[in-house]
Amino acid sequence: MYATASALYIDEMGYAMSRLEIDSDHCEDGNAIHEESSSGQSKMPSTFLDNEIAQITKLKSNPHQQLVQVGTGRPQLPVSPVKMLAGRESNYSGRGRFSSADRCHLLSRYLPVNGPWPIDQMSSRAYVSQFSADGSLFIAGFQGSHIRIYNVDRGWKVQKNILAKNLRWTITDTCLSPDQRYLAYASMSPIVHIVNAGSAETESLANVTEIHDGLDFSSNDYGGYSFGIFCVKFSKDGRELVAGSSDNSIYVYDLEANKISLRILAHTSDVNTVCFADETSHLIYSGSDDSFCKVWDRRCLIAKAKPAGVLMGHLEGITFIDTRGDGRYFISNGKDQTIKLWDIRKMSSNVTCNPGYRSYEWDYRWMDYPPQAKDLTHPCDQSVATYRGHSVLRTLIRCYFSPAFSTGQKYIYTGSHNACVYIYDLVSGAQVATLKHHKSPVRDCSWHPFNTMLVSSSWDGDVVKWEFAGSGDRPASLSKRVWTRHFYDEYI
Template identity: 65%
Template sequence: MRWTVSDIALSPDQRYLAYSSLSPIVHIVNVQNAGRESDANVTEIHEGLEFCDDDEYSFGIFSVKFSKDGREVVVGNNDCSIHVYDLGANKVSDRIRAHTSDVNTVTFADESGNLLYSGSDDNLCKVWDRRCLVREKPAGVLTGHLDGITCIDSRGDGRYLISNCKDQTIKLWDVRKMSATVKGRQPRLYDWDYRWMTFPSHARYYKHPNDLSLATYRGHSVLRTLIRCYFSPMHSTGQRYIYTGSSDDSVHIYDVKLSWHGSIIRDCTWHPYCSTLVSSSWDGYLARWEASGDNEDPSVLTCDEQRTSPYDQTYGLSFAL
């Protein structure tokens, strides 16, 4: 590993866990071998997938995702490119010079595995069709953000996706509205660094002149780290909600805010079948949230840590720690 674990992904069959760092290697481990302990060079259970053939050339990986069938892994890196790894053939099958800056996030669009979505510090979301990668030209470009993209999540239907951004917004996109090329120069916000500066308040409602998004969501904050966002699960919510971590120490579900943590929430995940959400924070805690379904019962608001009540609600949902 190098410096930090930058991303993790669980295979669709929940058998394998892949994790990346700021190196050209993705490690993959069979999590069903729960009884084994890893002792390097003796009982090593972490297999390294090499994404770089040149020993003298290196890059860091920011994003790793499994395909829907679990046969491939795609990564985005600080070499402005996307790499797809074929697990059966044990080799990189596609290399795409995708953006002009770091690729912070990448994911498969649907079950076919042919379409990829990527987001970069060049402010752009791009759609890639692996069946026709002519001169590394994207199938389409989605403009509208004013700063670097931190996360993309696909609805899984090959049409809709959401993106989180350092411009403090989440945007909803329909790929049927994408453009073939980038129109005009990409506008940028003031010279600021999201890793240590506060967002300029007067820039919060700036609008891209060629915004192609369907909707924009504001209220959370994206500072200091690549904060994630997701569609809520199909089974329990019909993907009705969008949820995200935030640097204001809260989980935001549009339109719900869950407050309990004491520091930045980088990531959160919603159970695919149950009304349960887990959030991870820089405060060192994992918090589990449950939809109580009972707005009158005060017992659902109890918390062992006795922090601020995490209760909030909208559309008939209430959450308790």
């Protein structure tokens, strides 16, 4: 019964999407992401990314050749959802089901742009917000010391309300452990706290209802002093934390040994962002206010004590890095108002040139970006592609790849100082959607790993969700329809 109803829902969704496709040429809100030629035939935006990643992305998000030719006898993209469903039922591909690329082609064409629908509203600024890896939980951190964990599958009920301990200025970052049992949170302090995210206590007050373990990153071995942590991430195995700090350093904390295992004086200015490159945790990416992205290979740090490579191209400081997870590609958000895509195979062994462009005084915390700087380019730009349209001012705004499962990572998306969320096509560079609701900067946003849903959080205190839900109707209750990885694997 469940299988029949689930399969029927997918077919109904495909029908709804096909109906929307008829009217999508006149839509400006991002529902349709393909252009139309003068002859009336659909065509994809022109490609501006000439790189291996463009071909990889197309392979992950283009349907099977037999499905492409259904009803036409010749290749034609994009393929109608109805034609794809007909081809699946007729077993044109010989597999009897959609492949992951078929699924991505179908789902990635319809963006989470309808709404928004409110999740929460707080009296203080929202700084960070992220889905858990399986999409069942959502975490939001606010300047007023609150961190909230919402249960997505239970109507966004607040599962845990955490009051941060020893808060300095704001919650700068949060990270859920891979097993979703523990939450690490940081502020402008050298102490990173860990709280039990899965305990029965709904209200988590440090040393009152629960203990918030403090991990001290200011070890005396390194001449420790008061500094702040901007970014903290768990390793894939949950045994380590990597952090970027205001003392220009990268720290790795060994949770089993309960001590710092590595400290790298990595940059000449604040390290705003850091992350492990892939599941192995051998490579670390870092970005700094010195405008450089650096790649660190832990396997040879002891011998070299230098980065494996440096990537130049940003004209201003870097606010965030997101890895594609393959140990090769990542994106960075910069105060030069751009997102850049990087291939670490293009990195240099050291800094080879200085942009030398600055002929003005500018502070992104309170000044607009100078008009004369908008057309400047770095003389030694090593990036693969550059994306423009959003604004990066006042705060460390974050950017991400879209989910691999539902989109094949064919988009990148970011918050913006102008209170919007921007979605760009990775390959064409086109701005395919702009989500407008907030009244203050959107510092963070998160795309559900499996559902067509995106959540944005802003300095106005609002946390809201956006979905693709047919012809603009209100999304049905999550308890009635939850798209899960198991569901798609089983029925698509």
